Amino acid sequence: MLAAAIALVAPLLFPQWVTQLAFLWLMVLFALTWDLLGGQMGYNSFGNVLFFGLGCYATAVVQRDSDLPYFASLAAGMGLSAIVALAAAALLGPLILGMRGQYFAIATLGVAVAAADLFAGWEFVGAGSGIVPEAYPGSIDERTRFFYYLLLALAAATFFTLRWLYSTRFGAVLNAIRDDEDKAEAMGVRTTRHKVFAWMIAALYLGLAGGPVAGLIGFVDPRELAFAGTTFGVWMVLMAMLGGKGTLWGPVIGAVVFHVTQELFWTWLLGWQRVALGLLIVLIVVFFPQGIMGWLREHRPQWFGETVDEQRAAEMPADTASAGDRHERAA
Amino acid sequence: MENLAILAEAPVFNLQLLVDGVLIGALFALAAYGMALVWGVLRIINIAQGEFVMLGGYVVVYAAAAGVPPLAAVPLAALALYVLGWLLYRGVIWRVVDQDLFVSILATFGLSIVLQQLANQLFGSNVRSVDAGLPTLQLFDGRVSVPGVKLLAFAAAVVLGIVLVLFLKRSRLGQAVRATAQNARAARILGIDTDRVYAATFALNAAICGAAGALVAMTWVIHPYLGLTYTVRAFMIVVVAGLGNLAGVIASGAGLGVAEQYAGFLLGAEFQAAFIFVLLVVILIARQLALRRRRLYLK
Numbered sequence: 320m321l322a323a324a325i326a327l328v329a330p331l332l333f334p335q336w337v338t339q340l341a342f343l344w345l346m347v348l349f350a351l352t353w354d355l356l357g358g359q360m361g362y363n364s365f366g367n368v369l370f371f372g373l374g375c376y377a378t379a380v381v382q383r384d385s386d387l388p389y390f391a392s393l394a395a396g397m398g399l400s401a402i403v404a405l406a407a408a409a410l411l412g413p414l415i416l417g418m419r420g421q422y423f424a425i426a427t428l429g430v431a432v433a434a435a436d437l438f439a440g441w442e443f444v445g446a447g448s449g450i451v452p453e454a455y456p457g458s459i460d461e462r463t464r465f466f467y468y469l470l471l472a473l474a475a476a477t478f479f480t481l482r483w484l485y486s487t488r489f490g491a492v493l494n495a496i497r498d499d500e501d502k503a504e505a506m507g508v509r510t511t512r513h514k515v516f517a518w519m520i521a522a523l524y525l526g527l528a529g530g531p532v533a534g535l536i537g538f539v540d541p542r543e544l545a546f547a548g549t550t551f552g553v554w555m556v557l558m559a560m561l562g563g564k565g566t567l568w569g570p571v572i573g574a575v576v577f578h579v580t581q582e583l584f585w586t587w588l589l590g591w592q593r594v595a596l597g598l599l600i601v602l603i604v605v606f607f608p609q610g611i612m613g614w615l616r617e618h619r620p621q622w623f624g625e626t627v628d629e630q631r632a633a634e635m636p637a638d639t640a641s642a643g644d645r646h647e648r649a650a
Numbered sequence: 651m652e653n654l655a656i657l658a659e660a661p662v663f664n665l666q667l668l669v670d671g672v673l674i675g676a677l678f679a680l681a682a683y684g685m686a687l688v689w690g691v692l693r694i695i696n697i698a699q700g701e702f703v704m705l706g707g708y709v710v711v712y713a714a715a716a717g718v719p720p721l722a723a724v725p726l727a728a729l730a731l732y733v734l735g736w737l738l739y740r741g742v743i744w745r746v747v748d749q750d751l752f753v754s755i756l757a758t759f760g761l762s763i764v765l766q767q768l769a770n771q772l773f774g775s776n777v778r779s780v781d782a783g784l785p786t787l788q789l790f791d792g793r794v795s796v797p798g799v800k801l802l803a804f805a806a807a808v809v810l811g812i813v814l815v816l817f818l819k820r821s822r823l824g825q826a827v828r829a830t831a832q833n834a835r836a837a838r839i840l841g842i843d844t845d846r847v848y849a850a851t852f853a854l855n856a857a858i859c860g861a862a863g864a865l866v867a868m869t870w871v872i873h874p875y876l877g878l879t880y881t882v883r884a885f886m887i888v889v890v891a892g893l894g895n896l897a898g899v900i901a902s903g904a905g906l907g908v909a910e911q912y913a914g915f916l917l918g919a920e921f922q923a924a925f926i927f928v929l930l931v932v933i934l935i936a937r938q939l940a941l942r943r944r945r946l947y948l949k
Contacts (some may be wrong), residue, residue, distance in 0.1 A: 426930070433930075440924060552762070
């Protein structure tokens with residue numbers, strides 16, 4: 320409740336940071352939508368940024384080509400963004416979600432980068448020069464504040480939708496797919512349908528977020544903003560992992576920590592910030608894959624409603640499986 | 651697509667595209683062979699493969715600037731990248747070897763970002779190239795031109811490939827590598843130090859990519875951001891050819907090279923990169939559908 324109140328009045332408390340805070344909510348949305356597929360369903364996608372980019376472009380094009388007043392065209396644009404993103408997920412889903420593990424990850428990466436290159440060559444959307452969406456009718460501060468609230472609303476909508484979703488049977492099915500997809504399929508669960516539907520939900524929110532970000536930045540670049548695979552695309556994964564894959568609050572915490580870290584890197588390291596972020600990825604993946612929530616769960620299980628029977632824990636033998644065992648099993 | 655008419659009217663252009671494609675395809679096949687090696691032995695997918703190629707190219711650029719003849723710089727690049735690969739293994743890779751494949755993808759992706767951005771910071775984002783000073787052959791009345799350096803790169807790639815195959819078949823370390831790939835635990839029981847084998851394999855892969863990159867710098871251009879395209883090309887070739895299949899890797903490499911040349915000619919330069927990634931997705935989807943036909947869902 321307190322967090323919600325702070326979020327609502329933040330633009331008034333920290334006027335010089337409204338843009339960064341708006342991006343914070345975008346990051347939260349990124350992390351949550353990624354985790355829906357990655358953490359809850361076990362399908363690690365490097366290409367979710369595709370839907371975000373489609374959303375950016377759809378809204379910008381509608382704003383450019385329609386004669387509606389600003390807010391109407393923004394709404395229409397976001398509506399088109401949602402439709403385009405949903406359609407993309409519905410079309411690509413059955414084809415790509417059939418792949419397992421590494422092939423799925425690389426295929427989604429390919430889709431996102433292909434989209435970046437395709438849009439960078441498409442004259443209708445401005446090719447490499449991108450699109451400049453319609454200018455906001457008002458001052459820069461008003462624009463930033465408007466989009467701050469819009470992004471906050473979207474992030475909140477994503478959060479509450481997912482919170483509700485994870486408590487339904489659909490959420491349980493997603494977890495079943497993650498834990499053992501073949502058993503789930505054998506049990507009679509229509510895995511493909513659920514997988515595609517989950518991707519469509521992620522796509523919906525990502526697409527909707529595209530429009531506001533385009534309006535906030537004022538310029539849609541195919542490689543740097545819309546289909547930014549090596550920035551947004553990878554950060555999505557990183558934030559969810561940092562906070563704790565497969566939990567509801569994990570991605571939110573991860574997004575906050577990551578965004579703050581990233582802003583600090585930019586301020587202090589400037590040109591080297593991308594190097595530092597790459598290093599951060601490696602460090603988190605190698606040393607901290609369970610994320611903050613995972614770490615907390617290990618060290619403070621009582622916060623999660625779990626109790627540890629100390630006696631039996633001490634009696635259990637340590638895990639002695641050698642690397643060779645695991646290697647052989649994977650062979 | 652206007653260029654399609656040119657191809658029909660003057661068939662000689664097809665020959666130019668074919669020759670260019672096969673020559674560059676040999677370099678793709680090298681990178682692919684290295685990736686297959688790492689995939690088969692360490693069971694990881696090295697997303698930083700393209701970055702190794704890129705760095706090999708930069709070694710040659712700076713060696714040439716320092717006065718080293720470009721061709722002599724190729725083994726230098728291989729050596730430098732061998733050291734880098736070994737260091738990366740000892741620093742990062744050994745920790746992700748026995749975890750699931752996604753972790754290795756993410757870790758090597760992080761590495762590729764680090765290497766790419768380091769190169770961008772240290773070397774600048776301009777494209778670089780090195781002139782090896784070899785003549786250009788003109789065939790068919792000058793309508794097909796084959797730069798001598800491309801022929802040399804092709805020959806070097808072939809030689810390197812042969813050396814690799816012989817190394818794996820005949821030398822003790824090569825046999826240890828193959829044994830580890832077949833069954834790591836059994837290899838360890840028989841006394842093979844699998845950790846050293848992993849390090850050697852990863853370093854060897856980096857060296858192969860370094861050599862390929864050195865050749866790329868001489869035949870084409872390099873810049874900090876060409877890593878991902880090479881990684882994707884290598885990955886595609888490995889997926890199409892399969893993990894142990896050298897002939898397949900060579901054929902696929904040549905095929906990919908030719909396909910790319912045609913795509914660049916017909917669709918224009920700006921769509922050539924898009925073509926590579928679209929092709930990747932198409933290949934993976936086709937593979938998925940083919941597996942589904944044979945009801946092999948677990949792959």
